[in-house]
Amino acid sequence: ELQVLESGGGLVQPGGSLRLSCAASGFTFNSYAMSWVRQAPGKGLEWVSTISGSGGSTYNADSVKGRFTISRDNSKNTLYLQMNSLRAGDTAVYYCARVGGIAVAGFEDYWGQGTLVTVST
């Protein structure tokens, strides 16, 4: 069964850092691009970052450029999101999702249950 499971969320102070992880199983991990998508409380979906299957290409939303870094370890079937210089506006549920299709720019076909990141004093 295909599964993606996020972890690493929690409460962090403004300016702090956090690393999210996403463990994938049930598919050939290195054959698929992966994305992070977030959802602020009561709001809609916002794409954050995408990484190619090899890890050689990454794409980021302007709102997180220079602060967040997406990476992956294909030997561990794990996706990461390193978040630095966190702001109150980064408070959201962060979803890990597999990118369907062949292209790196694609729809997200399988989603984890999400992990909540709260940035507050």
Added chain:
Amino acid sequence: EIVMTQSPATLSVSPGERATLSCRASQSVSSNLAWYQQKPGQAPRFLISGTSTRATGIPARFSGSGSGTEFTLTISSLQSEDFAVYYCQQYNTWPLTFGGGTKVEIK
């Protein structure tokens, strides 16, 4: 950035009726348009890619159409499990962008 605009924000429909949701892009996204369903407290569920291709296991009552800048998701006969928020997403151009969502509620 391509802005995706969904309308209406809320759609009140009776069970068994047809629901038509709209999604407009600020510039052409070709056919690179996806739809998702989200219920309260749950992760989004992938419904449709490439404007009209249903994901595995998605019932035939869900259909997508359109091209370029105008897209539609139609639910032909609403079932109780279909009341949810629906999002469109363009994946033609970076950054990927989502619409603000349409909430389909029971009338």
